[in-house]
Amino acid sequence: PKVEEQDEETKKALIKQDPNYGEIVCRCEKVTKKEILEAANNPLGARSLISIKYRTRAMMGRCQGGYCLPRIIEILRESFKLSPHEITLKGKNSYLLTGYRSNKENELCKKKKLLSLEEGLLV
Helix, strand or coil, X not given: CCXXXXXXXXXXXXXXXXXXXXXXXXXXXXXXXXXXXXXXXXXXXXXXXXXXXXXXCCCCCCCCCCCCHHHHHHHHHHHHCCCHHHCECCCCCCECCXXXXXXXXXXXXXXXXXXXXXXXXXX
């Protein structure tokens, strides 16, 4: 069920039943993590971002996916044990990502960011 269209009591019951109903993934269209998972787990197996978009309205709001796209990719990655490289926009051969940073590179970037913040405070 579309959580946003439910009354408060039903929302509370759904969230109690499954906390994923309470986790908003798309702020613009108020789509929950559970709705994304239901779309991906339906008999058609919506695994491309466009199929998730058409089934849930995620990525159709004001930000056009700027906020929710990385979250949806992460949900698909975790739920189906996919590499980010395997997630497509429209299906076969419509890959979005060509690479991503390793944890080591992420740690280096965090350190650089902290150093630059500290330098800014010293000035």
